[in-house]
Amino acid sequence: xxxxxxxxxxxxxxxxxxxxxxxxxxxxxxxxxxxxxxxxxxxxxxxxxxxxxxxxxxxxxxxxxxxxxxxxxxxxxxxxxxxxxxxxxxxxxxxxxxxxxxxxxxxxx
Amino acid sequence: xxxxxxxxxxxxxxxxxxxxxxxxxxxxxxxxxxxxxxxxxxxxxxxxxxxxxxxxxxxxxxxxxxxxxxxxxxxxxxxxxxxxxxxxxxxxxxxxxxxxxxxxxxxxxxxx
Numbered sequence: 001x002x003x004x005x006x007x008x009x010x011x012x013x014x015x016x017x018x019x020x021x022x023x024x025x026x027x028x029x030x031x032x033x034x035x036x037x038x039x040x041x042x043x044x045x046x047x048x049x050x051x052x053x054x055x056x057x058x059x060x061x062x063x064x065x066x067x068x069x070x071x072x073x074x075x076x077x078x079x080x081x082x083x084x085x086x087x088x089x090x091x092x093x094x095x096x097x098x099x100x101x102x103x104x105x106x107x108x109x
Numbered sequence: 110x111x112x113x114x115x116x117x118x119x120x121x122x123x124x125x126x127x128x129x130x131x132x133x134x135x136x137x138x139x140x141x142x143x144x145x146x147x148x149x150x151x152x153x154x155x156x157x158x159x160x161x162x163x164x165x166x167x168x169x170x171x172x173x174x175x176x177x178x179x180x181x182x183x184x185x186x187x188x189x190x191x192x193x194x195x196x197x198x199x200x201x202x203x204x205x206x207x208x209x210x211x212x213x214x215x216x217x218x219x220x221x
Contacts, residue, residue, distance in 0.1 A: 004151065030207060042199060042212035043152075087151070095206040096167075099151030 002026045004100035006088050011106045012078055020073045020086050020103045028093020034062050034073045035087040037102065043087055046073070075105075083107045111136040115200050115213035123221055128187040130216045132200030140203050141183040142210070143167075143175060145196040152199065158183055190220045 003025045012018040024032070031050040035043035049055055049064035049071060061074040073086055088100040113134040122128050134141065139160045144152040154167030156175040164175050172194060174186045187194055200213040 033209070035210075042214050043210075044212070045209040048209065089151075091207065096154065096157075097152075097210070099153075101149060101151045 002090075002092065002098045004088055004090060004098055006086075006100040006103045008101070009104045009106065011108060012075075014078055014080060014107055014109050016078050017074065017076050018078060018105065020075075020088075020105065022071045022073070022088035022100055024069050024071070024088070024090045024098070024100075026090045026092045026098055029066060030091040030093065030095055032062075032064055032071050033089045033091070033097065034071075035089065037085045037087055039084070046086075078107050080107050080109070113200060113202055113211055113213045115198075115216045117216060118214060119217050121219045121221065122190050124190060124192060126190050128190050128218065130185045130187075130198055130200075130218070132183045132185065132213055133181055134200075134202045134211070134213075135181065136202055136204065136211060137180060138202035138204045138211075139180070140205070141177070142201045142203075143173070143183065143185045144199045144201065145169065145194075146199060146215075147196050155185065155198075156183075187218075190218075192220050194218065195220045 006022045034046040037043040047062040054063045059076045064071045085102040085104045087102045089097045116131045142157045143155040153169045155173050158164050158177040198216045201210040203210050
């Protein structure tokens with residue numbers, strides 16, 4: 001079966017760095033997405049990785065290892081507004097997105 | 110600016126009633142999707158469409174139907190609402206197979 005695993009909840013301190021991990025087992029692979037979702041709102045796109053390595057976009061970076069079925073989202077210089085759920089999704093061989101249950105990130109002052 | 114809108118944003122209905130959730134996008138995207146989001150689960154695909162007159166079932170399609178008569182709209186119908194269909198529903202669209210998804214604001218449905 002297809003499966004995406006990510007931690008349910010994480011807590012971090014304002015100004016710090018946090019790494020959210022995602023492991024996957026899917027039928028084929030056409031890329032991995034990270035989305036941010038604030039409570040009561042729609043998910044919004046953060047990053048897309050299809051090749052191994054690190055993609056950096058401002059305070060956010062995303063890493064992919066296809067051989068290990070593993071990705072992480074790295075958030076630096078955390079701000080209170082980063083409190084949200086972070087969704088990992090893998091595009092399978094049929095170009096359908098398989099979603100993890102999301103990681104709720106709590107930022108403390 | 111192009112956008113994707115859903116209506117209603119909140120709906121309370123009774124078991125057995127028919128309910129239709131509207132989704133309208135002005136991105137001119139071919140691909141449109143309906144998901145439901147429940148606590149403890151990832152987004153689960155209900156139905157999707159790759160163009161006008163094209164509709165396909167997702168992993169949780171039982172009890173739901175869609176139609177695609179034009180590029181902009183993909184309404185989701187619950188033929189006979191059940192309490193298990195209480196959820197938050199998201200419509201999304203993208204251009205092509207691998208682009209990012211753009212989501213509507215969501216429709217919270219409660220079935221009593």
